Amino acid sequence: MSVLPNISNNDNVNFEIILHSTGTDPDHQRLDRILALKKLPWSFNLVEQHELANLPGGDEGQPVMQIGRCFFVGSFVSIIALEQLKATPTFFPNGNCGMPLALAWWSSEFFRVLRDNQDDGLFKKYCTIISRQIIDGRHFLQGSLPGLADIHSYAPLWALKKHGRDMTILECDALLAPWYQRMANIGECRPKKINLDENNLLGKQSLFETNFPECDAIADKETRRWKDQGKLFLWRSPLVN
Template identity: 25%
Template sequence: MADLILHHYTTSPFSEKVRLILGAKQLPWKSVFIPPIMPKPDVELLTGGYRKTPFLQIGADMYCDSALIADVLEHLQPEPTLYPEPEKGLSRILAQWADTTLFWAAMAWNLQPRGAAEVFAKAPPEAAKAFGEDRGKMSAGNMTRLRPADATSAYKSYLRRLSDMLDDRHYLLGEVPSITDFAAYHPLWYTRRIESVRTILDLTPAVVDWMDRMAAIGHGAPEKFSADEAIAVAKAATPHTMLTDSTFQDDHGIALGSAVTIRAESFGLEETSGTLVAATRTHYTLERSDERIGTVHVHFPRIGYVLKKTEA
């Protein structure tokens, strides 16, 4: 198996989700640290424009979005499974809720003024402004942000509901962690990192205990790797997807071989352009070529992404 190369940064919540999955599956991986805000020239070179964090590189294949990355890791190492029966469908649906609704409520709480002040306390004054401007460009006014007071109410309710799910079990859907646990954990993990806002977790002791169990999974043993080394790996490799479904599913009237763009629906609106080489029930794949990296394939999940044909 080719090396798993995770492009991430330390404080990225979605990166923590993937790092824990790698730890749970005891998969060896290489760690490439990337900037939290633009510019990200090496990221854009490898993905063609996608700039959200993290993305997973396997040779000349780039897997975007933590939901798709989880499917790739499940294929590579089926045990312990992220999607236990009979709650396989339920775990995916709840994970999508956690990655969106729960995440945005938590982050609005986390980065309220006192939380943001703590996060950027040791950074120069312009750092907070640059971060805010960067994240604003990622949504381009396309999202409704919760105000801190509304986020407080929502976040408290969601924590109570998670606590209710833990009344008689160690994890959210049973006695072993599923994709629901990894998705629900990472925004709460970010809360716990910020002393001035983490007291909200004290309202739900069962959730705190569950978080301790999740944290104990760990990240495995990552090996430090550089962006230049990752680019060299891509250049030397031939794309070979780890995704198992391959049947063409045409929901857009766009034929394989067409020039297309793909972008996220609501956050991270930068487009990736290339040639559509796969459109299956679960994912899209674009082929791109560049002198520095050769030919690569960039993979996206269908859910949450917009496919458009490039007009001539």
């Protein structure tokens, strides 16, 4: 059971999710794995960095998740919103909510430091931190099911590989390599690619439910008018990813 309040009537929620992203940073992969774990269909609007800046909240350079007229900037607040919209499967399989959420900062620093540092010794230390969590034979960091802790640990490794990092250390780790592959294999829903810009962003989207109590607790909701397309609602992640 989710440790956050579920604001949907049931788990058969019908809503469209669009991820606006450049597709290369750890935050994009966090959201990709998050949506895969929730088994939610979604669309991917691939944009260049300068195009992202033209979208609501995109000026911070983070991916933006759109649900109807609601926009969530960065993975942190998007995670909170999705857990409330669809409680199962949960991001917190052993009931521990605090530690996985706190890993957001560690995950971001992991990527930032190692992106600019080719020191294999440092990379191995980071990999060892993760592999030690599954040394008892568990498949995922919080037990038999994947959760947010796994996603935060997986995303920077994926991004480093995307940026050309030599992954031999990871591939030779008898614990980490199978875990990494299990994370890569999560989810059957792959995104459909669409093309949107700021001039056709909202289209005929209905005014989606905007009561996200946990999001409101960590980020102020902004209400905006967007060009001639009407109102939208925006939450920004409190962490820089």
